[in-house]
Amino acid sequence: MDFDLNADQAARLDALAALVPPVVAASSSGLPGEHDESLAGALAADEQLTGSQVPLLDRVLLVEEAARLGAGIHASACLLIAPLADVTLGSGPIAVTTEGSTDPVRYGGIATAVACVGPSGLRWGSVEPSERHRTDSGLGSNYGVIETPNLRGVNWSGPIDPETLYRLGVAAEIAGAARAALDHTAAYLTERRAFGRPLSAFQALRHRMSELAVDAAGAAALVHRAAWLADADSIASAVAYAAATAGAAPAELHQICGARGFTNEFGLSRWTMLLEALRIELGAGYATAADYADARWPATAGTAR
Amino acid sequence: MEFAWHDDEVAFRAELAGFLERELPEHWFTLVPGEEPASKFTFDFCRKLGEAGLLAPHWPKEYGGREASGWQFILLGEELWRAGEPRGAQYMNVNWIGPAIMAAGTAEQKDYHLNRITSGDVIWCQGFSEPAAGTDLAALAMTATADGNDFVVNGTKVWTSYAAWADFCFLLARTDPSSSGTRGISIFLVPTDLAGLTIEPIPTVLDIHIVHRLTFDNVRVDRSLMLGTENNGWEIVRNALAYERIGGPRYARSEMVLNQLQERAQRSGLWKDRGIRSRFGSAQIAVDAARMLAYQVIDDRVKDRPNGPIVNLARVAIVRAERAVAEVAFETMGTDSVRLGSIGNSQFKTSMIAGLGGGSTEVQLNLIARALLGSEGA
Numbered sequence: 001m002d003f004d005l006n007a008d009q010a011a012r013l014d015a016l017a018a019l020v021p022p023v024v025a026a027s028s029s030g031l032p033g034e035h036d037e038s039l040a041g042a043l044a045a046d047e048q049l050t051g052s053q054v055p056l057l058d059r060v061l062l063v064e065e066a067a068r069l070g071a072g073i074h075a076s077a078c079l080l081i082a083p084l085a086d087v088t089l090g091s092g093p094i095a096v097t098t099e100g101s102t103d104p105v106r107y108g109g110i111a112t113a114v115a116c117v118g119p120s121g122l123r124w125g126s127v128e129p130s131e132r133h134r135t136d137s138g139l140g141s142n143y144g145v146i147e148t149p150n151l152r153g154v155n156w157s158g159p160i161d162p163e164t165l166y167r168l169g170v171a172a173e174i175a176g177a178a179r180a181a182l183d184h185t186a187a188y189l190t191e192r193r194a195f196g197r198p199l200s201a202f203q204a205l206r207h208r209m210s211e212l213a214v215d216a217a218g219a220a221a222l223v224h225r226a227a228w229l230a231d232a233d234s235i236a237s238a239v240a241y242a243a244a245t246a247g248a249a250p251a252e253l254h255q256i257c258g259a260r261g262f263t264n265e266f267g268l269s270r271w272t273m274l275l276e277a278l279r280i281e282l283g284a285g286y287a288t289a290a291d292y293a294d295a296r297w298p299a300t301a302g303t304a305r
Numbered sequence: 306m307e308f309a310w311h312d313d314e315v316a317f318r319a320e321l322a323g324f325l326e327r328e329l330p331e332h333w334f335t336l337v338p339g340e341e342p343a344s345k346f347t348f349d350f351c352r353k354l355g356e357a358g359l360l361a362p363h364w365p366k367e368y369g370g371r372e373a374s375g376w377q378f379i380l381l382g383e384e385l386w387r388a389g390e391p392r393g394a395q396y397m398n399v400n401w402i403g404p405a406i407m408a409a410g411t412a413e414q415k416d417y418h419l420n421r422i423t424s425g426d427v428i429w430c431q432g433f434s435e436p437a438a439g440t441d442l443a444a445l446a447m448t449a450t451a452d453g454n455d456f457v458v459n460g461t462k463v464w465t466s467y468a469a470w471a472d473f474c475f476l477l478a479r480t481d482p483s484s485s486g487t488r489g490i491s492i493f494l495v496p497t498d499l500a501g502l503t504i505e506p507i508p509t510v511l512d513i514h515i516v517h518r519l520t521f522d523n524v525r526v527d528r529s530l531m532l533g534t535e536n537n538g539w540e541i542v543r544n545a546l547a548y549e550r551i552g553g554p555r556y557a558r559s560e561m562v563l564n565q566l567q568e569r570a571q572r573s574g575l576w577k578d579r580g581i582r583s584r585f586g587s588a589q590i591a592v593d594a595a596r597m598l599a600y601q602v603i604d605d606r607v608k609d610r611p612n613g614p615i616v617n618l619a620r621v622a623i624v625r626a627e628r629a630v631a632e633v634a635f636e637t638m639g640t641d642s643v644r645l646g647s648i649g650n651s652q653f654k655t656s657m658i659a660g661l662g663g664g665s666t667e668v669q670l671n672l673i674a675r676a677l678l679g680s681e682g683a
Contacts, residue, residue, distance in 0.1 A: 296586070
């Protein structure tokens, strides 16, 4: 067991960071999801980052880091799912839908390609403008509904079905976004003064930030373990923990930052609105926890020993 | 980054499992949370562990260990806590008291104490908290005044676990009367049968765990019982306790309890309720996170890195896990939890202790915040 990045992992994360332009805090919308076509194209062309030989743990680390850096891509789609399709989906926005669902999805309003994941496999194809319909959400991420009747694909025979893999990716995005949101808030608390001292001096805020730091650290650790073990049990654990983390962090961080936290220019909403979008995508917190219980203790559970 | 167990760790866990299978009666694996700190069984068990080289495997060979890695140390803790901690109070000896003596003891102290610990024959208690110095331990007021070749100790220690059965007390006292804070404190390895030392239980609601008051009334302690140098005890304690935050991997016992509760929920039909299964899932993720954060601490330890905030993050996660399981116990067991000794009643009390034993949760949160936000006055 080794929690340090190996040389390949460190090199991949460095390569990713070099490709991602710095986050502009004062973005026009203050929301996540502005697509960066040059980044998507660079990722698709970079064998070191998205090649088929890249281990799952490394790919999940990249998804987490892309989310933390605020990369203008759908991180799970570009770094986890698109490489599975073994075809180029171009450098336009990619949306991920789930089998049998017609719900709005992230990037669905602007996607030029779609990957549909489900227990039976993975299907993909291009999206024509007439096949996508924007959904106003106020959460960013360019939500929309995609109608794509003719997707190509194969049945899946790998150890993890694409939908489960995708959910692990979403959990990784949560780990990255939670870390970024926490760091963003921490930097603000050390600068902003109130009642004659920095906000960071108030224990009422310090303890709450520490509790959120436990959440963020736990989310990352469980995502990493799941990506290494690549089994349904560990992934369900990582997903449930991430869902709980994404459920708790946004409201708490906005409360800690005060009214300024709501403004576009402050930049926190870039992370918190992404966290909200991601938790919605994973489903209700109680359901992710129950799913984990079902994976952890199948109906035929044996003895405690 | 990788999460595989290496061959030696797999073999070690198998060796432990085999030992426990042979030596531990079945009921230990289904024990409701509760403590058996100093029964004849725990002594016999620790002696057998010692004979098998499993009581202090992570210790150096010269002190009776076998130089096992930090990973084997945590595996040992997990397996034993998962089995209800059959070492009783002696887990403390091998986790930090012995290592503190190794680090700062004289040759005579090492000879005298370390063999006793690795033989499984001795119980220690820690003389830390006082009526006006608990979490703020550096406010301790107990005095040890030099008088010839002795120190004369006066004062009171409280909330001390295992004291009624302890052979020795790892005692902190102020040897420089003009000092305050962390300076001027010395450590003494004090036999508990010295004249003038009174030990009495303090009644609490924690029926599963008894704590004591130790009153020192002009107790004469020979200078040779001092550990380390005079007035410099704080550093020894700080280093010794650094890893004790996770030394007792309580999440392993929490997980055992959760598994038992799951069996009961399944037998009773409660498991059909998705809401209940959700509560179990939430408790299990708390256990999983605690385990992974504790493993990160071990990773730093085996790489000889200084303590970072991960120790405190892990400790908070461990406390969360205990409490999450206690909630599930109440929800699963219903009114059965009013019975003393029931799984709900006991887990609830265990989880109450978790937030204070090994350092209060609030101190852990302070230390995490210091790493995240700088010091309070910044």
